[in-house]
Amino acid sequence: MSVLSVKDLRVRYSANGPEILKGISFELQSDDFLAMIGPSGAGKSTLIRCINRLVEPTGGEIVLLGEDVRALRPSELRRLRRNVGMIFQEFNLINRMSVMDNVLSGRLGYTGNLRSLFRHFPKKDIEKALYYLDRVGLTDHVDKRADALSGGQRQRVGIARALMQTPKLLLLDEPTSALDPKISREVMALIMGIAKELGVPALCNIHDVQLAKEFCNRIVGLQDGVKKFDGETATLRDRDLEEIYAMEVL
Numbered sequence: 001m002s003v004l005s006v007k008d009l010r011v012r013y014s015a016n017g018p019e020i021l022k023g024i025s026f027e028l029q030s031d032d033f034l035a036m037i038g039p040s041g042a043g044k045s046t047l048i049r050c051i052n053r054l055v056e057p058t059g060g061e062i063v064l065l066g067e068d069v070r071a072l073r074p075s076e077l078r079r080l081r082r083n084v085g086m087i088f089q090e091f092n093l094i095n096r097m098s099v100m101d102n103v104l105s106g107r108l109g110y111t112g113n114l115r116s117l118f119r120h121f122p123k124k125d126i127e128k129a130l131y132y133l134d135r136v137g138l139t140d141h142v143d144k145r146a147d148a149l150s151g152g153q154r155q156r157v158g159i160a161r162a163l164m165q166t167p168k169l170l171l172l173d174e175p176t177s178a179l180d181p182k183i184s185r186e187v188m189a190l191i192m193g194i195a196k197e198l199g200v201p202a203l204c205n206i207h208d209v210q211l212a213k214e215f216c217n218r219i220v221g222l223q224d225g226v227k228k229f230d231g232e233t234a235t236l237r238d239r240d241l242e243e244i245y246a247m248e249v250l
């Protein structure tokens with residue numbers, strides 16, 4: 001089943017600026033862990049940010065969970081965004097807050113304004129946070145400040161926070177690029193395992209082609225805003241990679 005359908009997606013950041021995405025189309029199925037690869041500046045982050053309209057497309061269509069994303073009003077967009085868990089390169093944690101509070105902040109889209117103002121969360125949210133903290137291996141770090149953790153641990157907090165939303169889609173923007181190779185592999189294995197367990201599809205921007213091949217069942221390759229490859233990981237050949245990364249070689 002298609003969870004996300006993107007058709008002829010186009011983006012310009014300014015009216016007279018260059019076209020950054022030049023008509024991208026692809027589908028994400030409910031069991032996909034899809035890697036978006038391509039050289040720096042190809043438009044991977046722009047694309048992922050269009051899906052929940054952190055970036056406004058200039059053309060094309062995005063249908064997410066049956067809804068036409070570009071047509072949504074602000075309140076409908078907020079509701080749709082709750083269904084999308086985002087995991088970022090720089091973790092985006094609040095350093096002075098505890099691990100637990102960072103994870104609970106994943107529920108803010110669901111909690112009433114007054115409750116979130118006083119950071120008063122229902123007991124079931126706290127139980128859920130403890131469950132996910134255990135799942136990502138951070139049970140012993142619940143009360144620590146976020147800035148007392150290593151990079152890999154910080155990304156685990158980011159994963160637990162995204163899961164608190166009960167997402168129907170995970171968007172991962174370079175989740176491992178701030179981590180060393182060993183920890184990157186552990187974090188990718190964790191995200192893939194959880195996505196499978198929960199039956200949630202994922203779209204992952206990733207620089208490291210080796211990691212993409214190891215953990216993702218499908219690969220889309222972008223170069224300069226154009227799709228150069230879209231297929232099962234096993235079908236990606238060296239000459240496809242040469243085409244995707246051609247500009248870097250030159």
Ligand SMILES: Nc1ncnc2c1ncn2[C@@H]1O[C@H](COP(=O)(O)OP(=O)(O)OP(=O)(O)O)[C@@H](O)[C@H]1O
Pocket residue numbers: 013020038039040041042043044045046047
């Ligand atoms: N807010 C913005 N305003 C103007 N141009 C932007 C903006 N964000 C990105 N760009 C430009 O869009 C192009 C694509 O950037 P984007 O970050 O989407 O690529 P990327 O493939 O994710 O690259 P990287 O792997 O380096 O993160 C680049 O030329 C970049 O300079």
